Amino acid sequence: MIKLDYIKSSVSRELECDIGEGDITSLSVLPPGCEASGKIIAKRDGIICGLGFAQVAFQLVDDSTNFKPLRSDGDKVFEGDIIAEISGDAVSVLSAERTALNFLGHLSGVATVTGEIVExxxxxxxxxxxxxxxxxxxxxxxxxxxxxxxxxxxxxxxxxxxxxxxxxxxxxxxxxxxxxxxxxxxxxxxxxxxxxxxxxxxxxxxxxxxxxxxxxxxxxxxxxxxxxxxxxxxxxxxxxxxxxxxxxxxxxxxxxxxxxxxxxxxxxxxxxxxxxxxxxxxxx
Missing domain, CATH: 3.20.20.70 (Aldolase class I)
Structure with a gap:
């Protein structure tokens, strides 16, 4: 397992790079109080990895965001599978989206190619x-x-x-x-x-x-x-x-x-x- 402090420090650096002083697009077009629910969906078959990083990304931006994983790291997933559900303030969700998906997509990619070779x-x-x-x-x-x-x-x-x-x-x-x-x-x-x-x-x-x-x-x-x-x-x-x-x-x-x-x-x-x-x- 990876230590939570490592996950938080890794994700914090990426959030700082991505958000900077704020998600000016979301802040400009979404009214205050706008809430959103979302699903992370696999677009191809693979092995999921990095759910902890994705969860930390959403919750570092806004600790009231709810992140519900429906799979575990190491699980095989198939195109169309729902990996996790997210709900919370829309600006917060959209602000964290790319960082969360970058970690989840990259680490799942490493796990997937490894799994293909092992198989x-x-x-x-x-x-x-x-x-x-x-x-x-x-x-x-x-x-x-x-x-x-x-x-x-x-x-x-x-x-x-x-x-x-x-x-x-x-x-x-x-x-x-x-x-x-x-x-x-x-x-x-x-x-x-x-x-x-x-x-x-x-x-x-x-x-x-x-x-x-x-x-x-x-x-x-x-x-x-x-x-x-x-x-x-x-x-x-x-x-x-x-x-x-x-x-x-x-x-x-x-x-x-x-x-x-x-x-x-x-x-x-x-x-x-x-x-x-x-x-x-x-x-x-």
């Missing part, structure tokens, strides 16, 4: 991971959406896992020197993963007590070979495939038997789930 490889044991390629300011929200879609979270930042990549290896003087520096004294107290780009690096990495090895830009045929090398070595280190993996080729990677696949596109390129808020004026 494609449902017959295999491979797990789908996210990455740090997230929208600035929305990392926790997008990683939450990945979980709602059935994926798993990779590290959240630079602080909760050691992930040695090509630039670290180059700066440290090669993969052997890098691993020696990591394990000279004792095993780090956080998970350790290293990225390898060829079989020579892989064979060196298999000699250390790593928690995971990332196979970067390996072709599926090379992944099969890498798994064979690991199995013959006696190591039991899980592998993660990464790099240019999409919904179009993910099944080919899952077929190899690799344990994890990380896909940056599920956060950085997810298409919003199309949603609309249809409102009716209750009284003037």
């Amino acid at each position: 494609k490889i449902a017959n295999y044991h491979t797990k789908i991971l996210d990455t740090r390629k997230t929208t600035p300011g929305l990392r926790f929200a997008e990683k939450y959406a990945v979980k709602c879609g059935g994926g798993q979270n990779h590290r959240f930042g630079l602080y909760d896992m050691i992930l040695v990549k090509d630039n670290h290896i180059a700066a440290a003087g090669g993969i052997e020197n890098t691993l020696r520096k990591l394990y000279d004294s004792q095993k780090p107290n956080v998970p350790v993963e290293i990225e390898v780009t060829n079989f020579e690096q892989l064979e060196i990495a298999l000699g250390y007590p790593l928690d995971r090895i990332m196979l970067d830009n390996f072709h599926p045929d090379d992944v099969v070979r890498a798994i064979d090398i690991r199995n013959k070595s006696g190591a039991e280190i899980p592998f993660e495939c990464s790099g240019n993996i999409t919904s179009e080729n993910v099944v080919e990677y899952a077929k190899t038997g690799v344990e994890f696949i990380s896909i940056g596109a599920i956060t950085h390129s997810a298409k919003q789930l199309d949603l609309s808020l249809d409102i009716e004026i209750k009284k003037y």
Whole structure:
């Protein structure tokens, strides 16, 4: 679950950007006391996520606005489904509408594309991971959406896992020197993963007590070979495939038997789930 304080701070920033000193259109054309009721409707099939953000958007603008979710985060929805009902002051509802739908649509889009990929490889044991390629300011929200879609979270930042990549290896003087520096004294107290780009690096990495090895830009045929090398070595280190993996080729990677696949596109390129808020004026 996401902390309410995080939701409020994220939504507050967006409301400030969108509303500024006031919704001058609504204030200009709607008479005082005008009330509205509305329904958020799915315009296509998907997985809903971000209801808490939408609710906070409406209620930060006007805490008297009533927001009634009819679905829960992680639910599959279909075109035409009613996701939530809203009622309150018309100016308040219209002022919060775009911010609420932006969060709900974006996070539902992340959950939906994740769910589509997870479903494609449902017959295999491979797990789908996210990455740090997230929208600035929305990392926790997008990683939450990945979980709602059935994926798993990779590290959240630079602080909760050691992930040695090509630039670290180059700066440290090669993969052997890098691993020696990591394990000279004792095993780090956080998970350790290293990225390898060829079989020579892989064979060196298999000699250390790593928690995971990332196979970067390996072709599926090379992944099969890498798994064979690991199995013959006696190591039991899980592998993660990464790099240019999409919904179009993910099944080919899952077929190899690799344990994890990380896909940056599920956060950085997810298409919003199309949603609309249809409102009716209750009284003037």
